[in-house]
Amino acid sequence: MNATKVSGRKQPLFYRLPVISHFRSSVGLQRGMLVTGLVLSVVFLLVAVFAPWIAPYGFAQLSDAAGPFPTQQPPSPAHIWGTTVGGYDVYSRVLWGAQTAAVVIIVAVAMSIFLGVALGLVSGYFGGWLDRLLVVIADAIYAFPSLLLAIVMSIVISHGQSSFWGGIVACSISISVVFVPQYFRVIRAETIRLKAEPYVESAKVVGASSIRIMGRHIFKNATRTLPLIFTLNASEAILTLAGLGFLGFGIEPTSAAEWGYDLNKAIADASSGIWWTGVYPGTAIVLTVLGLTLVGESINDLNDPRLRGRKKAVAGKGGPDSTAGAQTALEAESRVL
């Protein structure tokens, strides 16, 4: 963010886009983290989009031309990651699971951003009793174990289990209930800060309506931190979805492939030494969450000048020499601080 400010209008738009500007201002280890995270996230998205073409079987397919699938079979050429107790192909279900996870993330985060930002703007801008009430509620929800809240919500919405879209919407709502207070808090705090800025005052003097001030002057400035919260919440959404699925309150196995559900079934397998039903979906969760978290984490560090590694004044390109540059810059920094 700082980099954008410093470079001003001279940079073309492309270099000012969130992730790209972050990439350009990163060096050494931080760049490594960012790149690793980006690679993992992109792979996740590609798998999610192309799952129907990559996966050898459907997520609920139990047989093919050669007859029904064997159950609990170790990895073999026909089923490269083995089959589950129900006779599903583990490899296919892991790939399809990416699609479910991606859809849930998008729906859940979009819903929570919309609600959280709207409530935060209104609450911060108008203040008064509405503000106080919303803050109390948000704090109460925020302090509560998020998984429990999600369970209660999923029971309320879908009575536990449901179809693909029904399940996705139920899971997304359950997850967004947990997230709305987070967006709300961030946006509200920013709004209160921005409300006192001279340009808001002058907009008021000129006679702009509240909606216009909120939408045009405050919204754009208050939402700067959103890419960061987005990535962090996306990873939390996956974990919550998997947690719901694991406890049996997610999406039915015949409606969609879901990693948490598969892990639930795999717990019983583990006792008898069957590892392939659990290790693959579990690893998929870990890698996806890892990728998203690394991206979020790097953006966070790069936004904070105190945490950002610095380039040498002359080092324009992030070549191998930039690591050494960052080291010296850091040492200089630690002496200054």
Add this chain to the structure above:
Amino acid sequence: MTTLTEAPLNDADGLLPSKKKSSGGGLGTYILVRFFLIIPTIFILVTLVFFLMRVIGDPITAAQGGRLPPEALAQRIHEAGYDRPILVQYLEYVGQVATGNFGTTITDRRPVVEMIITFGTATLELAINALIVALLVGIPLGLISAYKRDKAPDAVLRFFAILCYATPVFFAGLLMKLAFSVWLGWLPVAGRASTRTELAMGSLAAPTGIYWLDALRSGNMAAYGDVAAHSVLPALTLGLLTAGVFLRLVRTNVIGTLGKDYVEAGRSRGVSNYRLVTKHAYKPALIPIITVMGLQIALLLGGAVLTESTFEWKGLGYQLVQYLNARDFVAVQGIVVMLAVIVAVTNFIVDVVAALIDPRVRY
């Protein structure tokens, strides 16, 4: 009200001395005010949970619908008072909760409070074990990470912390089961204790319900070993999840205090880096660490639900899932409200501890 969650995040610098003078409240006032702030939090959650659970219908139809003939069902609904206006029921429920009466479960007809105490001790045991693991792992590693900032050990430890966060507890549990129980055969697969120990524990005169404590008190060393062996994997699973958070927390805060003037002054006088980290930077960093750790109780409880299901640890979380599957919403409501109370009270205690440590954190 914002102080509930924002005060802990306040940097010590944020609270200016002038502010202290203007408000002038003592520690007693602070604790009192903070105590009364618990009530709205719990009240809101009780309200929220009550109305959410009622959206689906009355608890008796949910639990017994289809199993009882309609007349018998209507009879039971009437007896329990679920046919009255929802607001009347709500006010009655709030009144009951305020006096510590959470009702009776529908499926096994037990008083909810008794059920919560029985299973709560198991959850408490798990939470304590996990907290010990988290502290023993998280704090030293966090200090090392801050001390070796931006060097190889720091990179490895930060990656470890993210990995702890990225691994769902049930997957971590599954891997540990595979490694230590199935392949190596060192530790039991699931449960709190073997059947023999459970029987021995049940026949004790005044059991606390916390097995290792009971085993120690009765001097039954075989039982103690058995309980300890069963505790290792769940404690590690849940503890590592929280350890990752603690590690990052300690690292960030210690790095923050390392930038302060007095640390710089110490450095200029030749105090060693090691001493700066462990003595000068660590203690002031403790306040935000303690407060955020207190907030982690919610994470711990959420994780406990999953850990208990993974290891068939018969605590509140395990029981919650059983009741949810049986559609016993009176029990579910009771457990959820109970957990809300625990979270709110913990946050209160944490704030008081923070105020005791740092006189600047007052009203």
